Amino acid sequence: MRIDELRDVLFEFIQGYFAGADVAWGPRQNATKPINPFLSLTMGKVHRSQHSLLEITNEASRSLIPCTVILSTELFTHGREVVDEEGDSYFEDTAEADMMDFVNFMTSDYADDHYERLNINVRPEGDILPTSAVRDQDYEYRAKQEFLVSFMGEAEGYAGISRPNWKQTASGGGTEELANLQINDVDPLTLDIEQTQEE
Secondary structure, three states: OOHHHHHHHHHHHHHHHOOOOEEEEOOOOOOOOOOOOEEEEEEOOOEEOOOOEEEEEOOEEEEEEEEEEEEEEEEEEOOEEEEOOOOOEEEEOOHHHHHHHHHHHHOOHHHHHHHHHHOOEEEEEEEEEEOOOOOOOOOOEEEEEEEEEEEEEEEEOOOOOEOOOOOOOOOOOOOHHHHOOOHHHOOHHHOOOOOOOOO
């Protein structure tokens, strides 16, 4: 799985839970005062394992690379309106409690079944952090939670860039010639192999 594919499936799953909130990658860009609660998603650095699992079928190689990445989620909310006996109303901070419910969802059996179909794993990393003390001009209350996401990166082909419907990366990386290289395309006469004799 590519990191952009992982971002897409995580976003879709999380958005399915926050049906009454706005969910977006990065900080909120809207200039108008928000009505809905807002969940900000950010992803940290991808850590790739030094070693990979190698599969070779019909002279085509495929490496499965264990990877992890931190997913940070921060909830911005107006809280819950409470009306007292005298009819006066105020808003109470529900950010931490609402985040607890979200963590329950992300660690539920339902979520685990979804992760298994995607061949990923998601678990909370650290504690829920109440961040309401950080003043925001639009939202009164905030809470943050990080998740450790494990997934398998893939590198296919002799040059590690083969995939169905191959295209050059948006940054100009790779060539079709490299993507089509096979193991049997290597000329053994160009390899410098040292031979040792047993005594």
